[in-house]
Amino acid sequence: MTAAVTEPGRAEAALDDRVATRSLAVRMLRRPEIGSLVGAIVIFALFMLVAVPFRNVANIGTILYGASAIGIMAVPVALLMIGGEFDLSAGVAVTTAGLSASLLAWNFGLNVWVGVILALALALGVGAFNGWLLFKTGLPSFLVTLGTFFVLQGVNLGVTRLLTGNVATADISDMDGFTSAQAVFGSEIALGPVTLKVTVLYWVVLTVVAAHVLLRRQVGNWIFAxxxxxxxxxxxxxxxxxxKIGLFMAVGFCAWLSGMHLLFQFNTVQSGEGVGKEFIFIIAAVIGGCLLTGGYGSVVGASIGALIFGMTQLGINYAGWNPDWFKAFLGVMLLLATIVNVYVKRKADLR
Structure with missing residues (x-):
C-alpha cells in the first residue's frame, strides 16, 4: 500500500514545473538577450558581406567606440526599465554633466578636477531628484523625466549662452588638471592595428558589474521585484x-561618465547636444530584451543592442547606403524587438 502511494507521488513530482529539468533550447529561449544576440550575428554577417571597409580589422575600434557611446548609458537605462521606470532626461543629462564641469572650472578658475567632482554631485543629484519626485507626486516616470528633460535642455542653453555669449563652452585644454583628466576620460589604447577608446573599457566594466549585481546579488532581486x-x-x-531612487542615480552616474568623455574628448561641449539620445538608449535596452512593462530584461542584452547600433550606424556608411534610412531602421528594430521579446517570453513560460 505504501509503495502504491509513493510511486504516483514521484510521478507527480517529476511532472512538477518547479523540479522538472528543462532542455537547453528552452533555457536559451528564456534568456532575454537571445533575440538581440541573434540579431547582432545577422547584422554582422550582412555588413561583412556587403561592406568591404567593415572587414578591415582596424575599423573594429571605430565600431566599438560608437557602440560604447550608447552602451554606457544603455546599461543603467536597462536596469531602470527592469525596475519598471523610464528616464527621458538621460540624453540631455550627459550634456549637462559635461557643461557643468567645464563652466564651473572655467568661470571660477578652478582645477579641472574640482569641476569634474562638482559635476558628479550634480548628476547624482538630478537622478535622486527624479526618483524623489516620482514618489512625491505619484506621477509616471515618463512625465517626471520628460519635465526634467525640458528643464535641463533649457538650462543647458540658457546658462551657457549667459556665461559664454554663445552655445558652446570655452576650450579648457590649457587649465590645471586637464591633462590628467583627459587621460582618465578621453584616452585610447592601441592593440595592434586596433585603437580602442577608454569608453570601450568603461562600457565592458559597467556591463559586467551590472550583470553581476542583477543576477547574483540581493539588489538584483529587488530590481526585478x-x-x-x-x-x-x-x-x-x-x-x-x-x-528606484538608486536606479535613477545610476543613470545619473553614467550620464556623468559619458559627459566627462564628451568634454575631454573634444575640450568643449555644445549646449544643444544630447536631445533625442534618450530614445536611442531605450531602443538599445528594448532590443536587448527589456520589456516596457518592467520586471524583465538583461543588461548584457542592452549592451548587445548598443553593439547592433554601432555596427549598423557605421555599416550603412561603409556600404555606401543612404544614411537617411538609419532612423527608419531604428524604428523597425524597436517594433520587431518588442514583438519578438513578448512572443519569446510567452512561449518560454509555457514550456
Whole structure:
C-alpha cells in the first residue's frame, strides 16, 4: 500500500514545473538577450558581406567606440526599465554633466578636477531628484523625466549662452588638471592595428558589474521585484523607494561618465547636444530584451543592442547606403524587438 502511494507521488513530482529539468533550447529561449544576440550575428554577417571597409580589422575600434557611446548609458537605462521606470532626461543629462564641469572650472578658475567632482554631485543629484519626485507626486516616470528633460535642455542653453555669449563652452585644454583628466576620460589604447577608446573599457566594466549585481546579488532581486509588482515587493520587505531612487542615480552616474568623455574628448561641449539620445538608449535596452512593462530584461542584452547600433550606424556608411534610412531602421528594430521579446517570453513560460 505504501509503495502504491509513493510511486504516483514521484510521478507527480517529476511532472512538477518547479523540479522538472528543462532542455537547453528552452533555457536559451528564456534568456532575454537571445533575440538581440541573434540579431547582432545577422547584422554582422550582412555588413561583412556587403561592406568591404567593415572587414578591415582596424575599423573594429571605430565600431566599438560608437557602440560604447550608447552602451554606457544603455546599461543603467536597462536596469531602470527592469525596475519598471523610464528616464527621458538621460540624453540631455550627459550634456549637462559635461557643461557643468567645464563652466564651473572655467568661470571660477578652478582645477579641472574640482569641476569634474562638482559635476558628479550634480548628476547624482538630478537622478535622486527624479526618483524623489516620482514618489512625491505619484506621477509616471515618463512625465517626471520628460519635465526634467525640458528643464535641463533649457538650462543647458540658457546658462551657457549667459556665461559664454554663445552655445558652446570655452576650450579648457590649457587649465590645471586637464591633462590628467583627459587621460582618465578621453584616452585610447592601441592593440595592434586596433585603437580602442577608454569608453570601450568603461562600457565592458559597467556591463559586467551590472550583470553581476542583477543576477547574483540581493539588489538584483529587488530590481526585478519592484519592476514586476512594486506593491507586492513592498509587502515582502523590499525597499521600493530606495531601489528606484538608486536606479535613477545610476543613470545619473553614467550620464556623468559619458559627459566627462564628451568634454575631454573634444575640450568643449555644445549646449544643444544630447536631445533625442534618450530614445536611442531605450531602443538599445528594448532590443536587448527589456520589456516596457518592467520586471524583465538583461543588461548584457542592452549592451548587445548598443553593439547592433554601432555596427549598423557605421555599416550603412561603409556600404555606401543612404544614411537617411538609419532612423527608419531604428524604428523597425524597436517594433520587431518588442514583438519578438513578448512572443519569446510567452512561449518560454509555457514550456
Amino acid at each position: 519592484v519592476g514586476g509588482d512594486a506593491a507586492a515587493a513592498r509587502a515582502i520587505g523590499v525597499p521600493v523607494r530606495a531601489t
